[in-house]
Amino acid sequence: MRRLKPINQKAGRVVDYVAQQKQDVVALQQPQQPVRPHLPMGCTFLFSPGWEADQAGGTAGLCTPVERDIFDCHISCFWPAQVPDMLNHSPNWTGKCSAAQKDWRKIDLVFP
Amino acid sequence: MINLAPREFHLFQSAGRDFLYLVPSAAIFGLDEPTSAVLRLLTEQKRPEEAVIAALAERFDATTIRDAVADLLEARAIGYEHEPEARFPRVLPLMPVADSASSPRTGVIPLTTMVMNVTNQCNLACTYCYEYGEDKIVDTENGRKPKFMSEQTARDSVEFLLRESGSVAHLTFFGGETLLNFPVLRSTVAYGRQRAGELGKTIDFSLTTNATLLRPEIIEFLVENDIGVTISIDGPREMQDKFRVFHNGAGSYDVVAPKIKELLQRHRTKPIAARVTLTSGTLDITRIYRHLTEEIGFVEVGFAPVTTSPGQKYAIGDQGFDRMLGQFRLLAQEWLEYTLANRHHGFSNITESLEEIHKGVSKAYPCGAGLGLLGVSTDGDVALCHRFAGSDAHKMGTVRDGVDREAQIAFLEQNHIADKTDCSKCWARPLCSGGCYHEAHVRYGTTTHPNLHYCEWIRGWTDTCLRVYGELSERNPAFLARFDRDEAKAEAVV
Numbered sequence: 001m002r003r004l005k006p007i008n009q010k011a012g013r014v015v016d017y018v019a020q021q022k023q024d025v026v027a028l029q030q031p032q033q034p035v036r037p038h039l040p041m042g043c044t045f046l047f048s049p050g051w052e053a054d055q056a057g058g059t060a061g062l063c064t065p066v067e068r069d070i071f072d073c074h075i076s077c078f079w080p081a082q083v084p085d086m087l088n089h090s091p092n093w094t095g096k097c098s099a100a101q102k103d104w105r106k107i108d109l110v111f112p
Numbered sequence: 113m114i115n116l117a118p119r120e121f122h123l124f125q126s127a128g129r130d131f132l133y134l135v136p137s138a139a140i141f142g143l144d145e146p147t148s149a150v151l152r153l154l155t156e157q158k159r160p161e162e163a164v165i166a167a168l169a170e171r172f173d174a175t176t177i178r179d180a181v182a183d184l185l186e187a188r189a190i191g192y193e194h195e196p197e198a199r200f201p202r203v204l205p206l207m208p209v210a211d212s213a214s215s216p217r218t219g220v221i222p223l224t225t226m227v228m229n230v231t232n233q234c235n236l237a238c239t240y241c242y243e244y245g246e247d248k249i250v251d252t253e254n255g256r257k258p259k260f261m262s263e264q265t266a267r268d269s270v271e272f273l274l275r276e277s278g279s280v281a282h283l284t285f286f287g288g289e290t291l292l293n294f295p296v297l298r299s300t301v302a303y304g305r306q307r308a309g310e311l312g313k314t315i316d317f318s319l320t321t322n323a324t325l326l327r328p329e330i331i332e333f334l335v336e337n338d339i340g341v342t343i344s345i346d347g348p349r350e351m352q353d354k355f356r357v358f359h360n361g362a363g364s365y366d367v368v369a370p371k372i373k374e375l376l377q378r379h380r381t382k383p384i385a386a387r388v389t390l391t392s393g394t395l396d397i398t399r400i401y402r403h404l405t406e407e408i409g410f411v412e413v414g415f416a417p418v419t420t421s422p423g424q425k426y427a428i429g430d431q432g433f434d435r436m437l438g439q440f441r442l443l444a445q446e447w448l449e450y451t452l453a454n455r456h457h458g459f460s461n462i463t464e465s466l467e468e469i470h471k472g473v474s475k476a477y478p479c480g481a482g483l484g485l486l487g488v489s490t491d492g493d494v495a496l497c498h499r500f501a502g503s504d505a506h507k508m509g510t511v512r513d514g515v516d517r518e519a520q521i522a523f524l525e526q527n528h529i530a531d532k533t534d535c536s537k538c539w540a541r542p543l544c545s546g547g548c549y550h551e552a553h554v555r556y557g558t559t560t561h562p563n564l565h566y567c568e569w570i571r572g573w574t575d576t577c578l579r580v581y582g583e584l585s586e587r588n589p590a591f592l593a594r595f596d597r598d599e600a601k602a603e604a605v606v
Contacts, residue, residue: 004183005142007585010472014139018186
């Protein structure tokens with residue numbers, strides 16, 4: 001709210017409520033959670049369809065390329081995925097993939 | 113084009129600006145010029161956003177007005193005409209569970225205050241008294257209730273309170289004239305302290321008395337045990353003696369004044385409050401206040417209009433309420449000036465209202481009776497509050513068997529603000545919620561009826577309190593911050 005100034009405690013709660021309604025939904029959300037940087041990449045968020053539901057909420061466009069799933073899980077998703085060891089053996093396995101939505105085909109295939 | 117329409121609110125001015133009191137949320141917002149202009153325009157006539165922009169084009173640009181409209185929509189001060197207004201939610205607070213065997217305490221509202229009528233007898237015969245006058249509910253003279261609470265019932269009551277309370281319990285002794293049963297009162301305090309200690313709970317005590325029976329050893333006991341005291345007194349001699357008389361008709365002022373002064377001199381740990389009953393004949397509130405604070409020495413004085421059926425000659429009529437409001441406003445103004453200068457002023461009616469306003473209290477029920485407050489009669493029957501103690505129709509269990517949850521649920525079902533149709537369009541309902549159950553019972557024969565005879569007075573007084581609040585929020589916000597601290601403290605205790 002830009003022009004209304006909250007005066008009493010309840011008005012403060014109204015402002016918080018309105019702000020929350022405008023906020024994005026995050027996983028394991030708590031009431032009145034402080035705003036943190038939020039980068040939804042994996043699964044059902046934003047551009048990346050997931051296993052359970054696609055962007056439209058249906059099942060027609062679920063993830064197909066396994067490399068994409070691995071990549072998204074590895075970077076930002078809570079979903080546990082087996083990924084190459086970036087510290088020792090395959091530090092550059094994602095080196096050619098600067099933007100997942102375009103370059104996911106360029107992720108290296110890694111053979112242990 | 114869809115019309116924008118005003119929702120429920122009360123606009124008030126204070127400290128040179130407009131404020132918005134939203135109903136039913138009880139949120140208060142400060143308005144700037146554009147939001148204020150939009151709100152006033154829509155109050156005059158519903159119109160679409162573009163028409164609002166056009167009407168205010170000379171004063172504000174379109175972006176400013178769009179922002180103002182967006183804010184007011186978000187706060188629900190306005191809405192789209194075709195969308196139904198949100199109804200007041202009919203939620204029963206922490207609904208008590210009827211089947212206490214399967215889930216003993218789930219959802220049960222803890223008892224915070226128990227008002228214990230240690231006697232239903234009185235050594236005064238105040239003509240306006242709701243307990244003995246023509247409007248009485250319970251026959252205290254010839255009824256089957258004992259005239260004095262026994263030691264055992266008092267102990268059972270303490271057990272009941274500690275069983276039903278959270279970590280903090282308040283016990284208020286009441287009557288009749290409380291001090292007529294001083295022996296039981298004294299032993300109950302000791303027993304309550306001991307039992308609370310054993311259970312790891314905190315208990316505190318207070319009492320209401322007419323002061324006629326105060327004597328040095330009682331005063332000493334009150335001081336030693338840190339017992340809060342409220343004195344019922346109506347003001348200077350001629351006002352006090354008008355109604356507050358002994359059974360032989362003699363006035364009580366000369367008896368009580370020196371005793372109260374002695375109490376005030378000795379008892380310093382808790383503020384001693386005066387509680388004044390206002391009648392049609394005693395509406396010189398400023399004078400009463402001056403007398404009780406300056407001449408007697410009270411730190412706090414609270415006023416309440418007499419509870420009566422309309423026919424009584426001491427009942428306050430419409431003109432009386434207007435006069436009372438005028439006097440309250442004068443005292444409120446004086447209170448404000450003191451508070452802005454960070455000085456204490458003892459007009460307690462306003463402090464209580466301001467705390468509720470600051471927190472944004474929006475009540476489904478007018479008071480805590482039947483929720484966190486219960487009354488106990490001399491035989492141990494639990495009632496809605498002390499004013500109904502002993503009334504079979506308002507019984508909610510006994511101290512031995514506990515709260516009758518079914519009766520409690522039935523009461524809460526029947527007395528919710530959402531069912532008080534008369535209140536549904538009133539902007540003051542978040543704070544008033546229909547007013548005192550007992551008053552309604554005496555006036556209209558039922559607790560469910562809103563107290564329509566003092567609506568104008570309630571709205572006038574609430575508006576005054578809101579204005580005072582607005583002033584303080586601009587000029588002394590530090591004073592209001594004390595209510596935040598109190599809340600933090602309360603939460604820490606819970």
